[in-house]
Amino acid sequence: MAGAFWGIVEDDRQGNPKKVMAEVLGEAGRLAAKAGGQAEAVWLTDKATEAGLKQLAEWGAKRVLLLEGAPFAPYRGEVWSAALADLAGKESPKAILAPVSTRLRELMARLAARMGAGLSADCTALTLDGDRLVATRPVYSGKILAKMTWAKTPWMATLRPNVFRPGDAQPGAAPAVEKPSITAAAAMLKFVERREESATGLPELTEAEIVVSGGRGLKGPENFVILESLAKVIGAAVGASRAAVDAGWRPHRFQIGQTGRTISPKLYLGFGISGAIQHLAGMRTSKIICAINKDPEAPIFKIADYGIVGDLFEVAPALEQEFKKLLEK
Amino acid sequence: MKILVMVKQVPDTATQVKISGNPKAIETTGITWIVSPYDEFAIEEALRIKEKRGEGEVVAVTLGPDRAKEALRSCLAMGADRAVHLLDAAWDGADTLTTARAIAALLKQEAPGLALFGRQAIDDDMGAVAAQVAELLGWPCASWIMEEAVDAGATSVRVARQVEGGLEVFDLPLPAVVSAQKGLNEPRYPTLKGIMGAKKKEIKDVKGADLGLASEPPALTVVTLEPLPARPPGRIIQGEPAEAAKELVRALREDAKAI
Numbered sequence: 261m262a263g264a265f266w267g268i269v270e271d272d273r274q275g276n277p278k279k280v281m282a283e284v285l286g287e288a289g290r291l292a293a294k295a296g297g298q299a300e301a302v303w304l305t306d307k308a309t310e311a312g313l314k315q316l317a318e319w320g321a322k323r324v325l326l327l328e329g330a331p332f333a334p335y336r337g338e339v340w341s342a343a344l345a346d347l348a349g350k351e352s353p354k355a356i357l358a359p360v361s362t363r364l365r366e367l368m369a370r371l372a373a374r375m376g377a378g379l380s381a382d383c384t385a386l387t388l389d390g391d392r393l394v395a396t397r398p399v400y401s402g403k404i405l406a407k408m409t410w411a412k413t414p415w416m417a418t419l420r421p422n423v424f425r426p427g428d429a430q431p432g433a434a435p436a437v438e439k440p441s442i443t444a445a446a447a448m449l450k451f452v453e454r455r456e457e458s459a460t461g462l463p464e465l466t467e468a469e470i471v472v473s474g475g476r477g478l479k480g481p482e483n484f485v486i487l488e489s490l491a492k493v494i495g496a497a498v499g500a501s502r503a504a505v506d507a508g509w510r511p512h513r514f515q516i517g518q519t520g521r522t523i524s525p526k527l528y529l530g531f532g533i534s535g536a537i538q539h540l541a542g543m544r545t546s547k548i549i550c551a552i553n554k555d556p557e558a559p560i561f562k563i564a565d566y567g568i569v570g571d572l573f574e575v576a577p578a579l580e581q582e583f584k585k586l587l588e589k
Numbered sequence: 590m591k592i593l594v595m596v597k598q599v600p601d602t603a604t605q606v607k608i609s610g611n612p613k614a615i616e617t618t619g620i621t622w623i624v625s626p627y628d629e630f631a632i633e634e635a636l637r638i639k640e641k642r643g644e645g646e647v648v649a650v651t652l653g654p655d656r657a658k659e660a661l662r663s664c665l666a667m668g669a670d671r672a673v674h675l676l677d678a679a680w681d682g683a684d685t686l687t688t689a690r691a692i693a694a695l696l697k698q699e700a701p702g703l704a705l706f707g708r709q710a711i712d713d714d715m716g717a718v719a720a721q722v723a724e725l726l727g728w729p730c731a732s733w734i735m736e737e738a739v740d741a742g743a744t745s746v747r748v749a750r751q752v753e754g755g756l757e758v759f760d761l762p763l764p765a766v767v768s769a770q771k772g773l774n775e776p777r778y779p780t781l782k783g784i785m786g787a788k789k790k791e792i793k794d795v796k797g798a799d800l801g802l803a804s805e806p807p808a809l810t811v812v813t814l815e816p817l818p819a820r821p822p823g824r825i826i827q828g829e830p831a832e833a834a835k836e837l838v839r840a841l842r843e844d845a846k847a848i
Contacts, residue, residue: 334757337720337730362752366732369717373689373724378809381715394812399713400606400615406713407812448729452747452758464753470848494848512772513751518602518711519626519771527847538602541711544817548847550837556825564823566840568833578834586838586848 261351263297265289266414267321268304268344268358268367273333275309277301280359280467282319284419286427287386288357289320294388297354298322299427302347304340306333317435320427324437325351331444334451335363341370342445348375348414350440355393355415357386360466360522368418378410380417382522384545401518401541421467422524423545457513460498462488465514468497471525473516473543475501477532477553477572481509486573487531490580493587499523501533517542529579531572535560552576590645590702590743590763592635594669595692595719596628598653598660599712613682613811617656624660627707629667630769633776635705636668638739646670650695652680652688658792665787666779672792673699679797684807689721694800696726696764702743706768708733723766731759733770739763 265288270278281301288299301321308328316324325347331339344367348356356371358364360382372379384405385396393415395408410416465471472491474484484498491498500510502517516523518538528546533539535551535558543549544563551564552575561567568575600606601621609616624632632649639645649664651657652675661672675691683691696704709716723730735756736749745763749756751770761767779787797804826833826840841847 335752336759337723337732338727341724362733362750365716366720366730369685369720370724370730372717372808373686373721376686376808378684378686378807379715379717380809381717397714398817399814400600401602401711403606403817404608404615405815405817407815408809409812411806411808411810448762449731450760452760454755454757455749456755466753515771527841527845541602548841548845549820549823550841561823561825563820565820565845566837567823567825568830568837569825570830570833574830575834578831579838582834582838583848586842 261298261323264300264351264353265292265297265355266300266302266353266357268302268356268364269316270359270361270364271303271305271312275305275307276312277303277315278359278467280421281316282426283421283424284357284359285316285320287419287424288355289427291355291386291388291393295354300325300353302344303327304332304343306330313435313437317433318430320430322436324435326437326439327442328439329444331447334454335367336447336449337366337370338449339445339447340367341374343442344371345374346442347440354413355417358418360418360420365418368416372416375414377412377414377416380408382420383417384420384423386417398545401537402544420522420524420545422469422526462491463495463497465497465499465516465521466523469525470494470496470527471499471516471523472496472529472531473499473501473533474504474531475533476503476507478504478509484510486576490576490583493580493583501539502536530560531576533560534558535563590638590642590739591648591699592638592645592703592705593648593650593696593699593701594628594631594635594664594705595650596632596660596664596707597625597651597710597712598622598657599625599710602711608814608816612813615814622656622659624663625707625710625712627709627711627769627771629776630771630773631705631707632664632667632669633774634737634769637774638703642739648673648699648701650692651675652683652691661792662787663779665790666783667777668783671790674792674794676794677796679804682807682810684809685715685717685721686808687805689718689725690805691797691800691802692718693722693725694802695795696722698800700764702763703739703746704764704766706766708768708770719766719768728764728766729761730766731761732768734767735770735772737767737773
């Protein structure tokens with residue numbers, strides 16, 4: 261409805277919204293409560309599950325606008341942006357929010373261009389200031405925070421995962437689902453195939469609540485098993501510094517930093533990582549940062565909440581044992 | 590086939606960046622400027638397409654102040670044939686949409702087969718312009734590409750785009766917009782001959798009026814820039830590895846409540 265705060269749904273392509281939607285809908289709900297409006301989820305998918313719809317309601321969506329149909333999978337920007345622009349034209353939302361993901365980043369840019377709206381990407385805070393919204397976003401390798409505002413509504417923003425607080429869960433909330441009639445535009449992109457990455461059995465890097473990361477100090481690709489073993493115990497994703505990726509020890513998709521992924525986990529553990537600016541750019545908004553490095557002068561200690569100056573080949577297995585003891589309690 | 594490659598001049602990652610007297614801008618004196626790294630992948634890919642086909646033209650494009658010409662010269666030294674500088678005081682403080690409108694208007698005039706961008710510029714990290722240009726032109730678009738192959742007749746391009754959990758492969762009819770992700774290629778260094786040759790290549794200045802564009806206010810503006818708040822001082826945990834590990838896990842659980 262007019263004045264609503266939309267959360268565009270990111271899902272697992274199997275009909276289930278991703279956990280990050282709890283954060284996006286939580287923020288949409290908080291802003292809507294102040295601005296006078298309500299949080300609504302907008303979901304484009306080829307198949308929504310009942311459980312998924314219920315989940316969106318429990319995370320705070322007062323209304324779910326479901327655009328369900330085969331043309332919406334796989335994601336193609338030209339199809340999604342046309343459908344969403346059509347829906348936004350009818351509904352006049354006050355804000356359109358989405359989590360940062362590869363496809364939603366692109367989608368939001370396209371939609372903003374189509375609607376002539378402003379887009380603030382990868383935000384780490386949103387604040388209502390009178391009748392305007394102000395976004396905070398890290399720029400220049402995260403060395404500076406830029407506060408941005410919009411000339412008009414809809415305010416469009418993508419939100420960095422793990423930064424925004426989920427709303428209070430509303431167990432048992434029934435989803436108010438509507439299926440607007442929107443005709444999907446013809447696709448220009450022709451789908452050929454999807455190549456799955458070899459499963460690591462560990463969480464996706466950008467979504468993980470805990471990230472264990474390794475750098476040059478690991479001395480070789482074979483030693484990443486030490487971090488993987490630790491990561492399995494605490495349910496963490498394993499990342500790498502640019503030095504480790506450029507040395508060919510890990511594929512690029514595991515790189516954290518300016519020319520890799522930006523992460524913001526609740527807990528970051530860096531092993532044998534010096535903390536070059538380009539690495540910090542990708543992880544400095546992590547809540548708790550731990551660094552294990554044998555060089556006491558390593559720059560990463562300057563931003564670490566906890567540091568151990570020592571040999572990671574001794575510290576990492578000891579940490580694994582301690583975490584095991586703790587979690588078995 | 591003609592290929593346009595859009596690049597942005599940005600501060601070098603390692604350079605000190607300070608907020609200027611105007612709190613909406615950074616202090617630009619003393620900064621080392623570079624071509625944004627993802628844009629180098631885009632230039633490299635364009636050169637490879639031309640070399641593989643044995644024909645074509647690579648045009649480097651930037652929007653920015655006078656100093657941005659240096660970024661274009663780097664592209665010409667790498668092997669681009671000519672360059673276009675979108676240079677107009679009206680574009681100071683341009684947001685992504687204003688930038689996209691200018692580039693889209695240029696692409697209409699130049700009518701290339703392919704428009705290549707970097708995935709995002711490493712100064713403001715918006716990562717929006719490529720997709721916005723595609724939307725404005727109604728061209729197909731693929732972001733974060735790791736592989737690319739233009740067909741023999743230059744009618745379509747097959748790309749693999751990086752997504753969470755894998756790669757998605759698509760065919761796009763040309764003309765199309767694609768943005769480069771790290772891993773697409775390894776950019777070359779300019780040779781001395783390239784650097785000397787670049788001085789003779791054309792850099793054309795283009796204003797908004799040349800593209801038939803009227804000045805429009807930006808949809809997103811900077812309120813202020815702020816330095817990053819300092820993190821509270823950290824704690825170095827002393828002791829033998831086993832002892833230190835035990836204390837770190839305790840602190841993470843009891844003090845930080847992080848696990």
